[in-house]
Amino acid sequence: MSEHLSRVGTNGNRKPSATIYDIARELDLSPSTVSRALNKPGRVAAKTEQRIRDAAAKLGYRGNPMARSLPTGRTRMLGLVVSDVTNPVFFRLVRGAEQACGELGYTLVLAESQESGEVEYGTLDRLLPAVDGVVLAAARLEDDQIRQIAASKDVVLINRRVGELPAIVPDIDGGVAQAIDHLATLGHTSIAYLAGPATSWMSRERGERLFEHAVARGLTFVEIGPTSPDLGGGQSALRRVQASGVTAVLAYNDLMAIGLLRACRAEGIDVPGDLNIMGFDDIFGADLTTPALTTVRSPLDRAGDAAVRSLVATFDGSEPAAPDPLPTEIVVRESTAAPH
Amino acid sequence: MSEHLSRVGTNGNRKPSATIYDIARELDLSPSTVSRALNKPGRVAAKTEQRIRDAAAKLGYRGNPMARSLPTGRTRMLGLVVSDVTNPVFFRLVRGAEQACGELGYTLVLAESQESGEVEYGTLDRLLPAVDGVVLAAARLEDDQIRQIAASKDVVLINRRVGELPAIVPDIDGGVAQAIDHLATLGHTSIAYLAGPATSWMSRERGERLFEHAVARGLTFVEIGPTSPDLGGGQSALRRVQASGVTAVLAYNDLMAIGLLRACRAEGIDVPGDLNIMGFDDIFGADLTTPALTTVRSPLDRAGDAAVRSLVATFDGSEPAAPDPLPTEIVVRESTAAPH
DNA sequence: TCACTCGTGGCAATCGGTTGCGATGTGGAA
DNA sequence: TTCCACATCGCAACCGATTGCCACGAGTGA
Numbered sequence: 001m002s003e004h005l006s007r008v009g010t011n012g013n014r015k016p017s018a019t020i021y022d023i024a025r026e027l028d029l030s031p032s033t034v035s036r037a038l039n040k041p042g043r044v045a046a047k048t049e050q051r052i053r054d055a056a057a058k059l060g061y062r063g064n065p066m067a068r069s070l071p072t073g074r075t076r077m078l079g080l081v082v083s084d085v086t087n088p089v090f091f092r093l094v095r096g097a098e099q100a101c102g103e104l105g106y107t108l109v110l111a112e113s114q115e116s117g118e119v120e121y122g123t124l125d126r127l128l129p130a131v132d133g134v135v136l137a138a139a140r141l142e143d144d145q146i147r148q149i150a151a152s153k154d155v156v157l158i159n160r161r162v163g164e165l166p167a168i169v170p171d172i173d174g175g176v177a178q179a180i181d182h183l184a185t186l187g188h189t190s191i192a193y194l195a196g197p198a199t200s201w202m203s204r205e206r207g208e209r210l211f212e213h214a215v216a217r218g219l220t221f222v223e224i225g226p227t228s229p230d231l232g233g234g235q236s237a238l239r240r241v242q243a244s245g246v247t248a249v250l251a252y253n254d255l256m257a258i259g260l261l262r263a264c265r266a267e268g269i270d271v272p273g274d275l276n277i278m279g280f281d282d283i284f285g286a287d288l289t290t291p292a293l294t295t296v297r298s299p300l301d302r303a304g305d306a307a308v309r310s311l312v313a314t315f316d317g318s319e320p321a322a323p324d325p326l327p328t329e330i331v332v333r334e335s336t337a338a339p340h
Numbered sequence: 341m342s343e344h345l346s347r348v349g350t351n352g353n354r355k356p357s358a359t360i361y362d363i364a365r366e367l368d369l370s371p372s373t374v375s376r377a378l379n380k381p382g383r384v385a386a387k388t389e390q391r392i393r394d395a396a397a398k399l400g401y402r403g404n405p406m407a408r409s410l411p412t413g414r415t416r417m418l419g420l421v422v423s424d425v426t427n428p429v430f431f432r433l434v435r436g437a438e439q440a441c442g443e444l445g446y447t448l449v450l451a452e453s454q455e456s457g458e459v460e461y462g463t464l465d466r467l468l469p470a471v472d473g474v475v476l477a478a479a480r481l482e483d484d485q486i487r488q489i490a491a492s493k494d495v496v497l498i499n500r501r502v503g504e505l506p507a508i509v510p511d512i513d514g515g516v517a518q519a520i521d522h523l524a525t526l527g528h529t530s531i532a533y534l535a536g537p538a539t540s541w542m543s544r545e546r547g548e549r550l551f552e553h554a555v556a557r558g559l560t561f562v563e564i565g566p567t568s569p570d571l572g573g574g575q576s577a578l579r580r581v582q583a584s585g586v587t588a589v590l591a592y593n594d595l596m597a598i599g600l601l602r603a604c605r606a607e608g609i610d611v612p613g614d615l616n617i618m619g620f621d622d623i624f625g626a627d628l629t630t631p632a633l634t635t636v637r638s639p640l641d642r643a644g645d646a647a648v649r650s651l652v653a654t655f656d657g658s659e660p661a662a663p664d665p666l667p668t669e670i671v672v673r674e675s676t677a678a679p680h
Numbered sequence: 681t682c683a684c685t686c687g688t689g690g691c692a693a694t695c696g697g698t699t700g701c702g703a704t705g706t707g708g709a710a
Numbered sequence: 711t712t713c714c715a716c717a718t719c720g721c722a723a724c725c726g727a728t729t730g731c732c733a734c735g736a737g738t739g740a
Contacts, residue, residue, distance in 0.1 A: 014491065014492055014493075015492075017469065017492065019725095019726055019727085020726070020727065021726075021727095029689075029690090030689065030690045030691080031690095031726085031727075031728095032689075032690065032691080032692095032727090032728075032729075033688085033689055033690075034727095035726095035727060035728060035729085036689085036728090036729085039728090040729095043688090043689095044688065044689070045687080045688060045689085048688080048689085062465070062468070062469045063469060063726090063727085064410075064469060064725085064726055064727070065469055065470045066406045066409045066410050066415060066470070066725090066726080066727095067410055067695095067725070067726030067727045067728090068726075068727055068728075069406045069695090069727090070404075070406050070407055070410060070694085070695040070696065070697095070725090070726080070727070070728090071694065071695045071726095071727060071728045071729080072695085072727085072728070073695080075406060077449075077470075085431060085434050085435045085438060086431045086432060086435050086624070088428065088431070088624060088625075091425060091426045091428070091431065092426060094425050094450070095425045095426050095452065098425060098450065098451070098452050099452075102451075102452075102463070105466075107449055107451075107466065107467065107470060108449065108450055108451070109417075109447055109448065109449050109450075110434070110438060110448055110449075110450040111438070111442075111447075111448070112435065112438050112439075112442075123442070125402075126445075126447065127447065128402070129357065129402045129403060129404060129405055130405045130406070130417075130447060151354065152354055152355075152357065153354075258628065284426070284428060284624075284625060285428075285624060285625035285628050288598065288625050288628045288629045288630075289628045289629075289630075290628075290629075290630035359695095359696055359697085360696070360697065361696075361697095369719080369720090370719065370720045370721080371696085371697075371698095371720095372697090372698075372699075372719075372720065372721080372722095373718085373719055373720075374697095375696095375697060375698060375699085376698090376699085376719085379698095380698095380699095383718090383719095384718065384719070385717080385718060385719085388718080388719085403696090403697085404695085404696050404697070406695090406696080406697095407695070407696030407697045407698095407725095408696075408697055408698080409697090409725090410695090410696080410697070410698090410724090410725045410726065410727095411696095411697060411698045411699080411724065411725045412697085412698070412725085413725080
């Protein structure tokens, strides 16, 4: 066919996969008929369609997604951007998204922003042209940057709100209320919030809600941080926590809570005897620590699933069905108890 | 331009992004010149190239990966298939792969096979046409299926060997030797291996190596399983372990080891007093358990990185540089000790 | 028997880039 | 001044699939 355009791919010696042209030639039909037979049900005679399907199967036809996406403008690929792939918080989220993609016939492209808004923006720059839409989980971007992205592609946010953009956010307030109630009931009167990164919407939000509920219950409340939302961040915050004189700490996430727990053990501070520690999310491992971590669970797998479905629904024109609320709930384990 | 082909995408009201044709028109040049200026360094006059770059920046040109991949046959996308995204083993692997992809200008497509060879094969069917190559991590496929895939795309295996196909496999033997040595030195004389899925090459391999080293040291050795490679698998194996009468168990992976640990705690069995437990991989959380888990660490992040680089090297024609060996090493914590 | 409708399938343009080859123009050497 | 070489850029085919419009033929009603 091509005389002067030699395939440059490094695909080497592999045989190129069959195209609709191959099928058409085999059956002495036109490529357009083949195309229609394969994805416009009823458009061609049933008998012809069957012949085409048989030939396709025989030739091992697989379709070329790139070629298809050129005229249609749709790639059937979705981007998922998380701030840190090694953070267990995201595992369930990724799985939820991945499974939903699979069911809906989409392909998931994963990207990591390494807790940096800049990296995230650069990554998105590369990602955007290739996908039909993006799920931004725990984005470290400025509101404006997110709006800008939303201007060129459909976007669904997880754990963040920016204006009216579609967002999947679990019911923060419910879990926070339960947490404060739990601590107040145990008899604590002064609590601290160990904040995550300043760029994290969710960290600010949890802090706000905690603050409100704490003062509503007449508790003393202080905020410590911001710090990095990982083990190290929790670990390094111990001295500030001690200095604050509180009897209970809520960390922005479980990773930080576990880090703090470790620091306590290293310093010989008894948890929950001397200090109560709570986290958020109920990640894998939260029940493995000693003492096991009391935490506020959020259904991230369902969030991932919901985000993808909402995105795909937008593509199909239908306004996404109002996603059912994602309740958060406290999981009481061993790191909380009544203060002396 | 198009009179009778109305864009079907649901991209709605968004403005289409600029193309090389827009740039060409703006500068009164030909699209081919624009194309060359943008990716054939030196092929067009420096002054022209600069004008083109300026115009591209001004118009916010982003290139269309689909359009580019059509003539070249290369998508600059890599597939990564893992058996279970929520298994912490893979987190570091995914990160390693993701970062390497980023550096090399590739996009990572993540897929999960849910521990099922069938699902994996189906997933790959959808994935293959879209990527330049695939990294198969802990594949649950038959050797033949893998060979078949390798016939159409470049493949790199992680934690598995199939014939001469490129594979990144950590030095299993070294870690196993250390593990057996550790237990033997402590005074254990009978040990068990708790196997993972029968379809897991790595599980069989670890079992084999353990067997060899155990008999070489004159230890009694039994194998239990196969079971699912997760918490549940470990948990449900406790009775078989007890029945075997061994004083030390090595589980196929940390998840199973932790599951077994939990079952022990529930049954009031003291670890390491009554039973020693070891795992493999040193996943996140292995040091959080009580007692903290002794395990054989394997550098999965480096494996992910190496796999991607090796894949990309093949594309560029150059035979992949022999990857440096990935040593495994025992991490002694609290779940092993001398038997009574 | 004639005309009209409807079911089928083909034609050809198009998506956005890439690239072999040829056309053009400039500069330098003879 | 003439000729030639080389640097630059344009032409046009092509990657594989989609789709609006049209042509053809068979079946139906008048």
